[in-house]
Amino acid sequence: MKSIRFRPQPLQHDTRYIKDMETGFIWHQCSMRTLYADTDRANVVYHANYLRYFEFGRASLLRDANYPYKEIEESGYVYPIIDLAITFFHPLYYDDPMFIHTRPAEIERIKLQFDYIITHGESGIIICKGFTKHCALNNRRTPTAIDAKTRILWQSFPHKIEEKKGTL
């Protein structure tokens, strides 16, 4: 199957982030291993379980940005997924280590998107890429403008700094 270009290089001063040498983008990076529970009888990870890995990536990024998703909800907002997609290049097998790369992508008035790339933890081969698009809802579950703190998080995510200053 086809693939995409992605050449992650760890940032010297902060190993929670990598720089993609193909695009210059900064991505958050976290890692985990597949469980038996994740596999199916074809011997590989069942496709739906990648959404669990994406959630782990998203949650880790937000925590490392000092704004855990739990606090976002405590402040009166929820960000349910309104759109998602995954493209698979290679399977993950049982007990495989993986890197989950997550990046805040587009942001609109009431919607925002996370992008994901999962690579094999040893070979570095690209397993899949995908995105989840979220809509801000308030306490009454109606669409609303993205909360200020999340918007700041989006703006202050390393790749923005890097783009401006070239220093990260």
Added chain:
Amino acid sequence: MKSIRFRPQPLQHDTRYIKDMETGFIWHQCSMRTLYADTDRANVVYHANYLRYFEFGRASLLRDANYPYKEIEESGYVYPIIDLAITFFHPLYYDDPMFIHTRPAEIERIKLQFDYIITHGESGIIICKGFTKHCALNNRRTPTAIDAKTRILWQSFPHKIEEKKGTL
């Protein structure tokens, strides 16, 4: 592996229930098929997924008793699981049909238990047995006496009628 004795015979006038000819007990019966999502790389259903089948059995019993669990919660109670166990005799494979047999078992002042037996939908072989024990909690999440309607359901479940009248 060892096994248990269980000889289900459909009730003539209501196919949602069976009588176990070994014990005389009446059990609720529902059926479903395993999905690819349920299997693991050993080619069989991953053990945790049987708890999902148990939930389906329990929910089906309650619905057929005209007291869906959703209504129980709407009346201000929740019945979280405080104890559970499963004993496995044979695996289920992909696309296998199964019968899930569920029975209201012990009931105390604030606790109640469901028993389960899953059989293969074609061979009738016993796959596993298990139970879930639940504790009644009120709106403030503190243990409380089992609600009246659930208690009635327990008393009116067919096997009680059968035991009294021998007619079901």
Added chain:
Amino acid sequence: MKSIRFRPQPLQHDTRYIKDMETGFIWHQCSMRTLYADTDRANVVYHANYLRYFEFGRASLLRDANYPYKEIEESGYVYPIIDLAITFFHPLYYDDPMFIHTRPAEIERIKLQFDYIITHGESGIIICKGFTKHCALNNRRTPTAIDAKTRILWQSFPHKIEEKKGTL
């Protein structure tokens, strides 16, 4: 949130299929209910679980077409997912009934696609739409031409007959 047009009408002689009066397309239809296991703390079905519903729709369609996926695999082929997407319009809640509509969509030499639309089982409201794209692999796990029987299934699916003869 936005929505799509979809006006399913049961086929008189075969309730396993519906006709979408908006497009004229025939869709396979099956139904199930959400479980507690499917929900998350936002009170709704967790997004990844819709892929499980899609699998159920796909498996039901293949079974009703007399070519269960299990047999496809027994014949030496697997059809892993290489691409998927879901767009959500409304959430499903606990114990909600749903209709899962599935349709064989594009077919190429080695790839094929299923489309899905899930509607609420009572209100008929559209919950989500999505697709899964699969690639045919042979026993050595290399891409291969779609097997003859699956190709026939694709061609003989009702909507083709309907398009030619207008009679289904």
Added chain:
Amino acid sequence: MKSIRFRPQPLQHDTRYIKDMETGFIWHQCSMRTLYADTDRANVVYHANYLRYFEFGRASLLRDANYPYKEIEESGYVYPIIDLAITFFHPLYYDDPMFIHTRPAEIERIKLQFDYIITHGESGIIICKGFTKHCALNNRRTPTAIDAKTRILWQSFPHKIEEKKGTL
């Protein structure tokens, strides 16, 4: 609800293990956080997901003992679960950190058991305890004597050393 006594104290020279000051037993310890995917509409972790945490504990113990379960299977054995139980004391909520404590318990000729205790990662409160009992199967999926390497692992697990020498 009731509780059990468990007073874990980190081992100075190896933080992957703790000593329970109540019983003197050594337990392996690993940690993770709950995900949104793990919760249900009662706002807590759905009971079946604790089996996933148990698997993570078991896999981590085996890896730290230099005998990853993947290698066990590669050597021609599988250890399916034939019995399991969980007792719940307190719920876990979204984003809660937890410690998973795992210990090799009974071992017979063809069966072995892991015990588990999960505690809250901050308060230390005991969330649940449980066990999984496994049966050794060979390549033909028939019960067989536990493989030599697993048996050695059992014997060399720290708590045995500690019991003999009091030095770990």
